[in-house]
Amino acid sequence: MRILVLGAGAIGGHFGGLLAHAGADVTFLVRPKRQKILKNGITLRTPEQTYTVPIKTILKDQLDGHYDLIIIACKAYDLPNAMDAVRPAVGPDTYILPLLNGLKQLDILDEEFGPGKIIGGFVLNISTMLPDGSIESKSPKGGKLIFGPRFKSQQDICHTLENLFNKAAFVTNRSDNIQAPMWDKFVRITLLGAVNCLLRGTVGDVMATRDGQWITLSLMKECLDVAEAAGYPLGEDSINSIATNMTREGSDYNSSMFRDLEHGYQIEGDHLLGDMLRRAEDLKCEAPLLAIAYCHLQTYMARRERERRPEELG
Incomplete structure (x- = not known):
C-alpha cells in the first residue's frame, strides 16, 4: 500500500x-x-x-x-x-x-x-x-x-x-461508529478553545475568578446540546470527565488554539467555534455564549489581518 x-x-x-x-x-x-x-x-x-x-x-x-x-x-x-x-x-x-x-x-x-x-x-x-x-x-x-x-x-x-x-x-x-467519538472530541476541543480564548487564560486561571465556573459550564451545555440535537449525545462518563477537566482549580489545561492566539498566530476559530455555532443555528439550539466567544476570535482575526506586516503579505 x-x-x-x-x-x-x-x-x-x-x-x-x-x-x-x-x-x-x-x-x-x-x-x-x-x-x-x-x-x-x-x-x-x-x-x-x-x-x-x-x-x-x-x-x-x-x-x-x-x-x-x-x-x-x-x-x-x-x-x-x-x-x-x-x-x-x-x-x-x-x-x-x-x-x-x-x-x-x-x-x-x-x-x-x-x-x-x-x-x-x-x-x-x-x-x-x-x-x-x-x-x-x-x-x-x-x-x-x-x-x-x-x-x-x-x-x-x-x-x-x-x-x-x-x-x-x-x-x-x-x-x-466513528462519528460518535469525533463529536466527542469536537465538543471537548471547541469548549476548551472557547473558554481559554474568550477568558484569556488556562482552566486554572478561569477557575480562580468569581464567574469562571458558571460561564464554563454554560458553554459546555451549549456544546452538549448541539451534539445531542445532531444525533450524537455524549455519554454520562464523557460528560463527567469534561466537567472535571474544565473546572479543576490550579489546572494549566489549555488548547493549542489559545497558545496560537497568545503568540499572534493564525487560529482554527472558524473551523471549530464557527462550525459549532453554525450547527447550533441549523439545529435551533441556543448558544449565546458560543456566539460571543466566536465573535471574540473573529475580532482577533480581523485585527491580525489589518496589522499584518508587509513581509507576511508576501
Whole structure:
C-alpha cells in the first residue's frame, strides 16, 4: 500500500514517521525547506524511545501517480491548499484519512473528492515540532489514532488499515461508529478553545475568578446540546470527565488554539467555534455564549489581518 502523508509536522510527522518505522511504504509531501531538514530522516522523541527514521519526501510538482491512502495532517485553515497539493495523487481507488480537529473537514473533502473516499478519523496526541525539526510527543505509547468507516463501502479498506496501523508504535482504535467519538472530541476541543480564548487564560486561571465556573459550564451545555440535537449525545462518563477537566482549580489545561492566539498566530476559530455555532443555528439550539466567544476570535482575526506586516503579505 502506497501512503502519502501531507504534512511532516507534529501530527503527520509523528504518525507517518512511526508508520514508516514499522515498514509501511510512506512518502511525505512537503515544502522545499522541510525537505532539506528531513534529508537525513525524521527524528521522533517519545516518552519510551527516540527514533531517527529514514523517510521518503516529495515536493508538490514531483508527485508520481496515484496513492492508495492519503493522510492529511495540517491545520484546518490550510485545508484548501492541502487539497490542491494532493489532487494529482488521488485516483479512482484512493482513500483519504484527514487527521484534523473538528468535523467541517469531512464536509469540505466530501464535496471535493466524493464522500466515499473520505474515512473518519482523529488523533489523541500531545506533540510539538522542535526548533531542530524533530518531533516530541509527550503522550504514552505513541499517542492514539482513532479511525473508522463512514460508509459500509469503507469496511474493507478500514480492516486493511487496522492491520497496517497495528504494526506501528502507536495505539490504534477502529470505530465502526466513528462519528460518535469525533463529536466527542469536537465538543471537548471547541469548549476548551472557547473558554481559554474568550477568558484569556488556562482552566486554572478561569477557575480562580468569581464567574469562571458558571460561564464554563454554560458553554459546555451549549456544546452538549448541539451534539445531542445532531444525533450524537455524549455519554454520562464523557460528560463527567469534561466537567472535571474544565473546572479543576490550579489546572494549566489549555488548547493549542489559545497558545496560537497568545503568540499572534493564525487560529482554527472558524473551523471549530464557527462550525459549532453554525450547527447550533441549523439545529435551533441556543448558544449565546458560543456566539460571543466566536465573535471574540473573529475580532482577533480581523485585527491580525489589518496589522499584518508587509513581509507576511508576501
